[in-house]
Structures are given as structure tokens and as C-alpha cells.
Amino acid sequence: MMECRTSSCTNTNAEYSFWLSTAVPKTSTCSEYYLDSTSHSDNPELVKDYISRCSVCVSDYKLMSVHSFTNTLPETQVAELANTGWEIAYSGYSFAFQVGAGRGYGTALQGHGSCLREFSPIGIAQTNGQEVRWISPNFKSLWVIDYGFTDGDDDEDDYDWDVDTPNDRENFIRERVGKCYVVKKSWNRKQVEPKPRRCWFLYANLQERVLHRVLDGEMQPIH
Numbered sequence: 001m002m003e004c005r006t007s008s009c010t011n012t013n014a015e016y017s018f019w020l021s022t023a024v025p026k027t028s029t030c031s032e033y034y035l036d037s038t039s040h041s042d043n044p045e046l047v048k049d050y051i052s053r054c055s056v057c058v059s060d061y062k063l064m065s066v067h068s069f070t071n072t073l074p075e076t077q078v079a080e081l082a083n084t085g086w087e088i089a090y091s092g093y094s095f096a097f098q099v100g101a102g103r104g105y106g107t108a109l110q111g112h113g114s115c116l117r118e119f120s121p122i123g124i125a126q127t128n129g130q131e132v133r134w135i136s137p138n139f140k141s142l143w144v145i146d147y148g149f150t151d152g153d154d155d156e157d158d159y160d161w162d163v164d165t166p167n168d169r170e171n172f173i174r175e176r177v178g179k180c181y182v183v184k185k186s187w188n189r190k191q192v193e194p195k196p197r198r199c200w201f202l203y204a205n206l207q208e209r210v211l212h213r214v215l216d217g218e219m220q221p222i223h
Helices: 044-048 075-082 166-175
Strands: 002-004 009-011 016-020 061-067 087-100 103-106 124-128 131-133 140-143 179-186 198-204 209-215 218-222
Touching (some): 061 075, 061 087
Antiparallel strands (some): 002 009, 016 124, 061 179, 087 103, 087 140, 087 179, 124 131, 198 209
16 A cells, blocks of 8 residues: 555555464364465465355345354354344354454344354464464454353463364364354345234214224223
């Protein structure tokens, strides 16, 4: 980017951009998978292999995340929503926030972006000029976990889990990471149990004024 003033424009390397990175494969360690700092100008194709791809979709469905805040899926909550027309779109892991280089991003927990299909300790790549970085002391991802798994004491073992190796990462996902469903409901889909219609009107003649209520086609006087 160019930084422009009234009399001149100067190339600046102070800007950062952040990109979603590909998830660590289930058979790889994090330390082996993530690259060191890499120059996009030197090896652009290698950099592209580590950047997540996306599609823009159009749908008449409303989407919502349902979180269990435990290490099991929220089956009961979703079963209750099914009575009003919601159905499961997919399951995932409860994501809260990603931090990098003094900046962060996240999403509201009811939004479908908070329920990710893949768990990956680092979800972003940072660029500064042509340099691309995957690992930095500033990179942190925040996930909802199951605090019921702890014994309530301030034991450091409860708050420090290794996720580098595939086995350790699998154990952490199974036992600690919060689970969620994304559910969908069509704008055009009617509720399974529609509410009865109610309206009020004033009936008047020369002798009396009586207020009536209409409930499902039955007229009842209200005195």
C-alpha cells in the first residue's frame, strides 16, 4: 500500500492483513505442518497451499448455532428446536475468538461462524508486506471448553494441554473442546404448532355496546 500526503506518496510496510489458514491435518503435528515466515514473492504457490478457500452462498435458510458448553453435542436443545421447524445443518466445535498482532476477530455465539467444523490451534496467517507468517507469539485462538471436566481446583494440569501431536490433539478435542450444532430454518417454512389467532372488536347497536373476543372462530363476549 502507498501512504499519501499532500505532496508525495510513500510505500509503507506497516500494514498487516490476516487470512484464514488451512486446518492442521489429523495425521500431522502442528510444529511440522505450520511453515516458518515465508515470502510471497519468492514462493507464491506454496503460500496459496496454506490459505483456506471459500464460497459465497445464497440461501433462504436462517442459520443459528446451538452450543452445549460441554464436550458432548447439544442433542436435547436441538430436539426442542425441532418442534418449531429447525433442523440440523452440521456439527462442530465452539469457537470464540482469534488474536494476532494486536488485532482479533470473532463472532457472536448464536452466529453460525462460532461453530467450526474443524479444530485448529492457529486459524490465521498474517502478512506484513510480502512476508507471510503462520506462527507468532501473538497468535492465539480461543475456544469454549467443558469446565465440568475439571475438579474445581486450580490445578495447572487442568489448564495446560498439549495439542501438538495428533493423539494429544484428538484427546483435547474429545474431552475438553465444547461441541455445537448449526441448525437451519427456511423463511418459508411454517411452524409445526401455529399459535391461535386472536383479535378484538367492539360490537355496537342502539341498545348496547359489548366487547367480543374471537378465538379460533368462536366469538365470546367480554363483560
